[in-house]
Every structure is written in C-alpha cells, then in structure tokens.
Amino acid sequence: MYRKKLLKMCLVTTLAVSMAAANMTAVMPNQAGVVQAADEKTKTVGVNYWDTENNAQVGEGKVSVAVDANNVNTSALTDVPEGYELVSTGDVAINGGWIFVEVRPAAQPVTKEIGVNYWDVENNAQAGEGKVTVTADANNVNTSALTDVPEGYELVSTGDVAINDGWIFVEVRPVAQSVTKEIGVNYWDVENNAQAGEGKVTVTADANNVNTSALTDVPEGYELVSTGDVAINDGWIFVEVRPVAQATGTIINVVFNDEAGNNLGGGDFTVDKDGDGIFNLSEIKAPVGYTLNLKGDQFVTDYAGKTTILQVTKVNKGTIVNVVFEDRQGNNLGGGDYLVDLDGDGVANYSELSLPVGYKLIETGDFFVKEGNSYKVILDKVESSIIHVVFKSEGGKILGGGDFFVDPDGDGVANYSELTLPEGYELIETGDFFVDTEKTYEITLNKEIEGTIINVVYVDEEGNNLGGGDFFVDKDDDGIANYSELDLPEGYELVQTGDFFVNAGESYTIELRKIQEGTIINVVFEDENGNNLGGGDYLVDADGDGIANYSELELPVGYELIETGDFFVKDGEHYTIILKMRETILTVTFEDTEGNVVGTQTLEADVAGSPEETHHFVLGEDFQLPEGYQLAEGVDQITDIEIPYGSVGGHTMIVEAVSKEEPVDPENPGTSGNPDDTQESQDTKEEADNQKAAEQKTEDSKTPKTGDNTPVGAAAAAAGVSLAAIAAVIAKKRKF
Structure with missing residues (x-):
C-alpha cells in the first residue's frame, strides 16, 4: 500500500517538474576567434648616393632586404637619383643600417629642334611647316632627316641645308599626279562558248590597249588562250580563256x-x-x-x-623546328618546318628562317632550339610605321586603342582606313594624315547606333528574379547612364537612384523594392496603468478599404491585446492601444515523503518577457518552504525554477518535517516519555491528514487548466530530474 502511494506521489512530482522545466531555453556561449600575427622577414636599409665627380651627396633612398642580410646588391636599387648612374655594381656592405653607393652624372645627349619652312617653288607659296631634331652644335640639316614633307609634294633638291635663326628653308614642288582609268575585263571560255567571269584592270588615262601581263584576276581553273595587247572598246576588253587541263595520276x-x-x-x-x-x-x-x-x-x-x-x-646534324610567323596584332602570316642549327649545338639564328615576303624580323640573333618544338616568331611589315592610337567617343569616353601598323609604302603618310575601329563606331574624320611615331593620336569616333546597349536583371531585396532585358541608355555616350533611363517592372521602385557607369554589352543586376500599398498610421502602446510601452508607424489596411485589424500590429514583447478584431483607420492618424502583460504564473506544491501535501504557493512574475525567454523563481528569494519543513534529504531537487514568460505551470518539491527531540521512556524506548500521549497523538495525526486531504482537493479545483506548450528537450531534462528524485525517495524508504 505504501509503495503504491509513494509511486503515485513520484509520478505527480515528475509531471509537475516536467511542466515547469520543459520551457527552459538553452543558451550556448559565443566563441571568440584568435588572430595570429605573421613574423617580419625583411628590413629596410637606407641608401646614401654619393656623387664621386662632385664629391657631394646627391640623394638618399631605401631598399628592403632579408632581415639577416649583411649586404645589398646594387641590382635591388630602384631609386637611383634621376640624371645619375652607378659607378660600379655588385654587393655593398650594410653599416649601421645604411649602405654607401657611388654614382656619377649620366652623359646627356644634347639636341635642338629646328623649324622647317617648306616652300612651293612652282606656286611661289608656302606649302607647310615642319620640325627636325639635330645635335646642339649642328649648323646644317641634311634633307634625309626630314620626315614631314607635306603630302603631295616632293623635294626639289637633296643634301645639306643651312640653319638660319633656328629654321631651314626647303624647296618643294607638287608631285606629278598619275591619271588612270579602270577598264572592265570580260573573260570568255572559247571551249564552252560562254562567259567564264569578269574582272578589272587599271591603266593610264590615255591608254588604248591593255597588255595581258597586267591581268591579275583570271578566273580560277582557266588560262589565257593568247598573250599580248588587247584593244579597249567602250571601257572593256575581251579576253579569251580556256579550262586548265586537269592533272591526272x-x-x-x-x-x-x-x-x-x-x-x-x-x-x-x-x-x-x-x-x-x-x-x-x-x-x-x-x-x-x-x-x-x-x-x-x-x-x-x-x-x-x-x-x-x-x-x-x-640528311645531316641539323635540327628541324616548326615556326609560326605572326605580326604584332597576332595575325598568322604562315610558317612551316625549318632545318636550322646545322652544327647541332642546340642554337639557331633567326637569319636561318625564310620570312614571308614583305616582312622583316623584329628580334634578331641566336635562339635555343630543340628537335620537333614549335616556335612563334613576330614580324614587322617592311617600310611600315607603328603609331599609338587612343579612340574616344564624342562624349569623351575611352573606347580602346593600341599600336597600329600604318604607312606600308614608307612615304610618311597614312590613311585613317588603315586603323581597326572598335565595333559599333565609325570615323568622323577620314582621309590621309602625316605619320609621327613619337605622337599619340587621339581619334574621336561616332557611334553608329545612338546609346549604349546593356543587359539588366531586376531582383527584389531577397534576391528573387523580377525579369529584365536589354536597354538603350547613355545616349550622349559618355559612359554614364542614369537609373531613370530604365523601365521598371510594374509595382516596383528603385532602391538606388542617380548615375552609374556602363559598358556596352555588360550585364547589371539592379535591386528593386515593392511599392507598398495601404494606410500608414502612428500607434502608441500603453499598459492598463497608462505607462508608455513604445510604438511607431505601421503599414496596415493593405486593401485600402479604411479598415485594419489589430493582428496587423507588432506588439511589444510580453504583452497581448485586450481588444481584438477590426478598427477604422485613416492615413497619418494617431492611435493609442491598451495592452496587458501576459501572465507568468507558477504554483509550487510541497509534499512530504509520504505524498501528503503540506503546503502550496502561487507565484506570479511582475515583469513582461518574450515567450522564447524564461522567468526564474528561486527558492529563498521568490518563495519559502512551509514553516517547520526542510528539503527532503537524499533527493536532488530544482530550487531555481524556470518557466516561459506568458505561461502557467506547476512544480512539486519533496520536504520533510524538521526533527524535534522528545524525552524517551526508559521502560519503553520505542515510545515517547508520556505513554498516555500515544493514542492521542495517533488520533491527532489522522485528523490532520483528513484536513490536508480536504484542503488539497479544494486547491486542485482552483488550479487553472492550461494547454501544453512545453519544449520536448526541456521536458526530457525535467523528467530526468524527477526520476532521480523518485529513486532517491525509494532508496531512503528502504533504509527505514
């Protein structure tokens, strides 16, 4: 009977502790990172540059070396004073954190620039001006040094021209213009009696005949029937051809x-x-x-x-290598297998290669070779000039550029058509221009299609794709567009506004936010005593019918609405809403080791909190044990009880009466000193038990019935504590 009663008491205790502890929130401490600094591996050494010719310091510098270095090699010096050169090279000893480096003034080439006045002797007028650089002590300029003779003119004479007051006077005359005409060619297949094709040939303007040796476009697969002069008739010549005999085999x-x-x-x-x-x-x-x-x-x-x-x-000891010829722009100029290095020492010379017609080597001399390897050789066109060009848009945007080969005939005149333009652009200025290899040419281009085409992808603030496409922007072609030039998806607006840089063909991801619809109201939350709990502006009434619901509001933590449902709203209006604190109640029941209820206490938190947080009720601070009782010995119990804010729960604690010493009857050690009190004490105890049972029944009827919102992990932990308590009580009873 006792064991059944004890088991029932322990199960009740387990359930009560589980309900209270199941809402505990575990908090994991944050971890801090550790950063480890790297050891220094270099040191900075000062450099004293000393002019040995003038016996004076000309500057100081710095150089970084390994931390254990005792010397600095002069090849590591990067700040030799301008206009000076090292007297000697090699290692220099470090002394007191410095090195002493001897330098001397570098020999400076001295030149001067002379103006050139080109005079047209046939028209007795100036044809243009130019410049030429000569040594500082020069008194004459040789005409071979002139590089800017005006287009369409040639020198009257060559040789030295005296310098007079910084200028030379050079006589020129117009170049005789060759007048030509273009003649059509009708190629006639005499074997099949049909036209084989048409072509063109250029002859002098007064020509009456065309020699077949001038023909360059004889149709493929045909050969001339006869050679010699062919009469021009109404701008055409008639040339007989026949199919070339096909090779057999x-x-x-x-x-x-x-x-x-x-x-x-x-x-x-x-x-x-x-x-x-x-x-x-x-x-x-x-x-x-x-x-x-x-x-x-x-x-x-x-x-x-x-x-x-x-x-x-x-055949011999030579090395066979494969060579690919390219120009500076990377265009393939041909190549093939070449037998080089005839002495077999692994070193060949570029002169052993047969170059494509019209090209010359950029790099000369020897190079290492290995049998079967492939080598790329860069060539320059003979007589061509290299100029540096920067292309710009009309809006000033840099469009690219680079080095270009121009002027293949070496006459100092190039044509804009020799330049490769950026895609989508065309020349504004056309025709010829003088070549200056020391000059950077800035050439302004016109965009063929107005504006810059970019690709745009729209995303919302969560990164969801909202569409997009190709857009024309930056109509002034200055490389800058404005977000206002874009068409946005309906119902969305830009997060970022203003200008942004653009490049044709690139893709841009642009973030948008949804245009909010509804009514903005100002809300102040107060408790039932009029204390301000905060508030702010809220977007409610999304359908715009003038009616909002209290559930659309975000309430302060630990509080709940008193009034619920709908309410009328008006844009910009102010509303005060009364809230009540969510009750946090814990009922503590005290039972003795027999399972008898000896007392209860109902505790209530006086502060608000989030349901994700817990409130602590601590024994000795928030509640006390019943008078005359102490915690039962040998039972592990929770004295700091956690319960989630806004919940109602219970907790049972096992107690035992504080022992009181009574006199012992020497004739009957098992009873108290007054034998007449035995029956009376038993009767009193039964009466007290009945009274406690009645009080417990009444108390149970008052206890609120609540739903179970207990976290599983906390419940398991609490159950473990309760089972430990059961085991301890059973163990204690067995000792009796």
Whole structure:
C-alpha cells in the first residue's frame, strides 16, 4: 500500500517538474576567434648616393632586404637619383643600417629642334611647316632627316641645308599626279562558248590597249588562250580563256618513319601522272631534313588503296623546328618546318628562317632550339610605321586603342582606313594624315547606333528574379547612364537612384523594392496603468478599404491585446492601444515523503518577457518552504525554477518535517516519555491528514487548466530530474 502511494506521489512530482522545466531555453556561449600575427622577414636599409665627380651627396633612398642580410646588391636599387648612374655594381656592405653607393652624372645627349619652312617653288607659296631634331652644335640639316614633307609634294633638291635663326628653308614642288582609268575585263571560255567571269584592270588615262601581263584576276581553273595587247572598246576588253587541263595520276597515302620508328608525318601524294601504272619515289617529297631510304620506280598497285610506311634518314646534324610567323596584332602570316642549327649545338639564328615576303624580323640573333618544338616568331611589315592610337567617343569616353601598323609604302603618310575601329563606331574624320611615331593620336569616333546597349536583371531585396532585358541608355555616350533611363517592372521602385557607369554589352543586376500599398498610421502602446510601452508607424489596411485589424500590429514583447478584431483607420492618424502583460504564473506544491501535501504557493512574475525567454523563481528569494519543513534529504531537487514568460505551470518539491527531540521512556524506548500521549497523538495525526486531504482537493479545483506548450528537450531534462528524485525517495524508504 505504501509503495503504491509513494509511486503515485513520484509520478505527480515528475509531471509537475516536467511542466515547469520543459520551457527552459538553452543558451550556448559565443566563441571568440584568435588572430595570429605573421613574423617580419625583411628590413629596410637606407641608401646614401654619393656623387664621386662632385664629391657631394646627391640623394638618399631605401631598399628592403632579408632581415639577416649583411649586404645589398646594387641590382635591388630602384631609386637611383634621376640624371645619375652607378659607378660600379655588385654587393655593398650594410653599416649601421645604411649602405654607401657611388654614382656619377649620366652623359646627356644634347639636341635642338629646328623649324622647317617648306616652300612651293612652282606656286611661289608656302606649302607647310615642319620640325627636325639635330645635335646642339649642328649648323646644317641634311634633307634625309626630314620626315614631314607635306603630302603631295616632293623635294626639289637633296643634301645639306643651312640653319638660319633656328629654321631651314626647303624647296618643294607638287608631285606629278598619275591619271588612270579602270577598264572592265570580260573573260570568255572559247571551249564552252560562254562567259567564264569578269574582272578589272587599271591603266593610264590615255591608254588604248591593255597588255595581258597586267591581268591579275583570271578566273580560277582557266588560262589565257593568247598573250599580248588587247584593244579597249567602250571601257572593256575581251579576253579569251580556256579550262586548265586537269592533272591526272593516282593518289597514294604515305606515312614517314625515322630509324627509331618515330612518326614524322605524311599525307596524300599524286603520282603516276602519265597513267602507265608506274611511278618514281622522287615524286614523293620527304619531310624537311630527311631523305627516303628507298629509291627508284614502284608499281602503283603496291601503294593504291592503303597507307604505306616509308623509312627516311636524317640528311645531316641539323635540327628541324616548326615556326609560326605572326605580326604584332597576332595575325598568322604562315610558317612551316625549318632545318636550322646545322652544327647541332642546340642554337639557331633567326637569319636561318625564310620570312614571308614583305616582312622583316623584329628580334634578331641566336635562339635555343630543340628537335620537333614549335616556335612563334613576330614580324614587322617592311617600310611600315607603328603609331599609338587612343579612340574616344564624342562624349569623351575611352573606347580602346593600341599600336597600329600604318604607312606600308614608307612615304610618311597614312590613311585613317588603315586603323581597326572598335565595333559599333565609325570615323568622323577620314582621309590621309602625316605619320609621327613619337605622337599619340587621339581619334574621336561616332557611334553608329545612338546609346549604349546593356543587359539588366531586376531582383527584389531577397534576391528573387523580377525579369529584365536589354536597354538603350547613355545616349550622349559618355559612359554614364542614369537609373531613370530604365523601365521598371510594374509595382516596383528603385532602391538606388542617380548615375552609374556602363559598358556596352555588360550585364547589371539592379535591386528593386515593392511599392507598398495601404494606410500608414502612428500607434502608441500603453499598459492598463497608462505607462508608455513604445510604438511607431505601421503599414496596415493593405486593401485600402479604411479598415485594419489589430493582428496587423507588432506588439511589444510580453504583452497581448485586450481588444481584438477590426478598427477604422485613416492615413497619418494617431492611435493609442491598451495592452496587458501576459501572465507568468507558477504554483509550487510541497509534499512530504509520504505524498501528503503540506503546503502550496502561487507565484506570479511582475515583469513582461518574450515567450522564447524564461522567468526564474528561486527558492529563498521568490518563495519559502512551509514553516517547520526542510528539503527532503537524499533527493536532488530544482530550487531555481524556470518557466516561459506568458505561461502557467506547476512544480512539486519533496520536504520533510524538521526533527524535534522528545524525552524517551526508559521502560519503553520505542515510545515517547508520556505513554498516555500515544493514542492521542495517533488520533491527532489522522485528523490532520483528513484536513490536508480536504484542503488539497479544494486547491486542485482552483488550479487553472492550461494547454501544453512545453519544449520536448526541456521536458526530457525535467523528467530526468524527477526520476532521480523518485529513486532517491525509494532508496531512503528502504533504509527505514
């Protein structure tokens, strides 16, 4: 009977503790990072630059070296004073954090600039002016140094011209203009009696005939029937052609292998052009630097329809390399396999290469080579000039540029058509211009299509895609657009406004926010005593019907509405709303080790808080044990009880009466000193138990019934504590 009663008491205790502790919030401490500084590995050394010729200091500098360095090599110096050069190079000892470096004035080339007056002797007028740079002590200028003779003129004489007051007088005359005309060419196929094509040829204006040697566009696959002069008739000439006899023969496929079995390439070769079924191996071209091992005639049938491997032997000790020729713009100019390095020492010379016609080497001298490797060689066009060009828009935006090869005939005059323009732009100024390789040319271009096309992607503040597309912006082409030039999705507005930089073809992500619809009201929250709890502006009534709901408001933490439902609103109006604190109540029940209720206390928090936070009720501060009782020995119990704000819960504590010493009857040690009191004490105890049971029943009927919003983790923790309490009580009873 006692065990059943004890078990029932412990289960009640478990449930009560679980309800109270299930709402505890675990808080994890934040962790701090640790930053470790890196050790210094260098030091700064001062540099004293000393002019040995003038025996004076000409400047100071600094250089960074390894922290354990005792010397500084002069190759590390980057701040040698302008106009000076090092006397010697190598390591310099560090002394007291400084090094002493000897320098001397650098030899300066001294020149002067002379003006050139170009005088047209035929028209007795100035044809233009120019400039030429000569040595400072020069008294004459040789006409070979002139680079800016006016376009359309030539020098009357060459040689030295005396300098007079900083100028020279150079006689020029107009260049005789060659007058030409363009003649059409009708190519007529005499074998098929049909036109084979048309072409053009340029001749002098007074020409009556065209020599066939001047024809450059004979249709492919045709040849001239006859050569010589052809009469011009009404701006055309009639030229007879015939189809070129097609080469006959048999195509065979060959692969070349060296003595080690390495594949050296191969391909298809046309042999036996006379069709007699026999060809000579001399008709097959071996790889550069190799010769065929097999010689003489062969039967075509032994090679036709299959791939034949032919052995080859290297001709000499040279190295075969593959060369690709390119110009400065990266355009491919051809190339191929070349036999170089005939002495086999691994070093070749650029002069061993056969260059494309009209081009010259930029780099000369020796270079290292390895058999089979590929090398890129950059070439310049013969007689061409390199100028530096910067392209700008009419709005001043830089559009690019670079170095360009112009003036291929070397006459000092280039044409704007020789420049490669940025896509989408065209020249404003056209025609010829004088070439100055020391000058940077700024060329303004016109945009073919007004504005800059950019791609725009619209996103909201959460990063969701709202659409977009291509837009024309920046109509003045200054590289700057304004957000107002964009068409926005309906119902959205810009987060950022004003100007932004743009580049044609690029994509831009632009953040938008939804245009809010509704009524803005000002709300002040107060408690039932009139204390201000805060407030602010709220956007309510999204459908604009003048009616809002209290649920649209964000309430202060720990408070709840007294009045709920709808209320009328007007834009800009002020509203005071009364709130009440959410009650936080804990009922503590005290039971003795027999399960008898010996007291209860109802506790209420006097502060507001968030439901995610807990309030603490502490034994000895917020509540006390019943008078004459103490916590039961051997039972682990919670004395700092947590309960979420705004909730109602209960907690049971196990207590025992504080022991009182009574006199012992020497004749009956098991009873008190007054034997007549035994029956009376038993009767009194039964009466007290009945009274407590009645009080407990009454108290239970007053306890509020609440829903269970207990967090699972906290409940498990509380259950664990309660089970520990049960175990302790059972253990204590067994000792009795």
